Amino acid sequence: MAKDEQQLMVQESNVRQTAGRRAWHRLRVYVDEQAVKQRHNSTAMNWRFIRQTLDAISQLEQSRTLLYQRYIDHPDEWLRGFINRPTDLPSQRQPTATSHVSRKQ
Numbered sequence: 216m217a218k219d220e221q222q223l224m225v226q227e228s229n230v231r232q233t234a235g236r237r238a239w240h241r242l243r244v245y246v247d248e249q250a251v252k253q254r255h256n257s258t259a260m261n262w263r264f265i266r267q268t269l270d271a272i273s274q275l276e277q278s279r280t281l282l283y284q285r286y287i288d289h290p291d292e293w294l295r296g297f298i299n300r301p302t303d304l305p306s307q308r309q310p311t312a313t314s315h316v317s318r319k320q
Contacts, residue, residue: 253259271278
């Protein structure tokens with residue numbers, strides 16, 4: 216009988232551990248869902264956007280200085296990472312003799 220009682224206690228312990236794991240998993244999923252809802256709450260997103268915009272506006276002098284440095288003081292440095300491409304669209308280009316001939320064919 217002692218062996219049966221011991222097995223019963225082990226089974227009850229295993230059941231409690233499994234139930235505890237399930238409860239913690241449900242709690243963790245609930246907390247994660249609440250965090251996602253808070254992050255994607257439209258009101259919170261709107262306030263975050265307004266705060267970022269106001270921060271940018273309030274740092275107007277710093278932004279102006281950065282733009283002057285980037286585009287006026289050192290105009291070629293910001294182009295280094297870009298691929299050289301024509302600035303006009305193909306539809307705006309003047310037709311050349313070779314492009315006109317290739318269209319007829």
